[in-house]
Amino acid sequence: MSIALPRLLLAAPMSGSGKTTITAGLIAALSARGLAVAPFKCGPDYIDPSYHALAAGHPCANLDAWLVPPERIPDVLARRGAGADLALIEGVMGLFDGYAGDDDTGSSAHIARLTGAPVVIVLDVRAMARTAAALVAGLRDFDPRVRVVGVILNRAGSPRHAAMVRAAIEGDAGLPVLGALLRDEAITLPERHLGLVPTVEAGRWRAWLDEVRARIEASVDLEALLALARAAPPLDLPASALPAAAPEPPFALNNAPSGDEAPIIAVSRDEAFSFLYDDNLDLLRDAGATIVFFSPLRDAALPADAGALYLCGGFPELYAAQLSANGSMRAAIRAAAARGLPIYAECGGLMYLTETLIDADGQAHPMVGLLPGRSVMTPRLTLGYRTVRASGASWLWESGETVRGHEFHYSVWENRPADLPWLYTCLPDALRPDARPEGACVGNVLASYVHIHWLAAPHLAARFVAAARRLRDGAEA
DSSP: OEEOEEEEHHHSSSSTTSHHHHHHHHHHHHHHOOOOOOEEESSSOHHHHHHHHHTTSSSSSEETTTSOOGGGGHHHHHHTTTOOSEEEOOSSTTTOOSBBBBTTTHHHHHHHHHHHHHHHEEOOTTOSHHHHHHHHHHHHHHHSSSEEEEEEEEEEEEEEHHHHHHIIIIIIIIOOOOEEEEGGGGGGGOOEEEEEETTTSSSSSHHHHHHHHHHHHHHHHHHHHHHHHTSSEEEOOOOSOOOOOOOOOOOOOOOHHHHOSEEEEEOOOOOSEEEOOOHHHHHHTTTTTTEEEETTTTOOSTTTEEEEEEEEEEEGGGGGHHHHHHHHHHHHHHHHTTTOOOEEEHHHHHHHEEEEOOTTTTOOOEEOOOEEEEEEEEEEEEEEEEEEEEESSSSSSOOTTTTEEEEEEEEESSSSOOOOOOSEOOOOSSOOOOEESSSETTTEEEEOOOOOOOGGTTHHHHHHHHHHHHHHHHHHH
16 A cells, blocks of 8 residues: 655765754754654664654654564654654665665665655765765766755855855756755764764753754755655555564463553663663553653652563763662662563663673772673774574573664673673674674573664564563562
């Protein structure tokens, strides 16, 4: 089946071209006109979507065709775009940058092909003039399945410079230039070791967004942009929606019968922990859970009657002193684990569960202590897509199951006991020829540096909820 959904994908020749600024400004400007904009971000990013969510007033979904089976991408776009006047999708890295140099799986171009989204190029023109036309023409012609329909110039040196580049692109490449933003540090977003600063942290984000919106409104032809979005072809959807949840694994935390009341899953959310796909939460809710957020930074206790705990990624290293000072929360998590609470931790969550966190200044901060050893910040970035295989059976995994995920961290787990059970094996691939163990399974605590988008394995949500329900029913029995 097909549906009508006006849409555009904002891409660039390379990272750092200003896609996030332009996309957030466009969302804000179009929303100010009374249009409902559905925001999306290509790739496994957690931070850029926070800017688009701020601009749109509702969550931004990720579209990653390597993490998630490609055939599901149009369905995600349709579900998240339902009722919207248009969808705006920010690309990832350069237009054709994906899994490998000879494989653009997961790239902006791949998403454009899967969704039939017309592409607008965001072009940083700081150090070019007519060459801009050659660059745009190359992006347009490299893959005829990707339809490049326009250009927005960024960081032009002056109105005269912008006019010169516009003339070259429109005259020699034959593509419309929809507008140009001048170079100005006032709208440059702050960055640090993992990219931009998430909007969940303190900052002048609203003032920044208002400034970018004003510049977009003054310099971009929004009517022409809307016309291009509305000219997008009907969105083709797969014949079936997401598959039904797989059966639960043949083991349980206890033998108590299931109840009908929704179990509570406590999810970390504050400045230190904000790396979480909104689709994961939706899948948990669809599977019957009630989601209650809590702050490891400020709350003294876990949410009442929590049946499971989800510790997502983030920046615990930047808030290590405050996390350490909240001894009541650390004790509450240890007590919950002792009661058999299912605990699932990704990346920053794993760091929080170790005995000690060593920050970038070499300062040691006591953490929860459910995982022996310490997490240590290093200068070396570990990143990339991963295919992982469950090393054993647990409340979430059957032994041998595989799923795709990604890593993005500067810390390492030191002094990990050799006899601690591993959670996963990271399987070899063309970029990493050797398999390696990853994470840990300690009782009901599952922890790993690997982030997983659960649309890759929707049955995980049903298992998570079933584990939370079993613990609750066992406590009530």
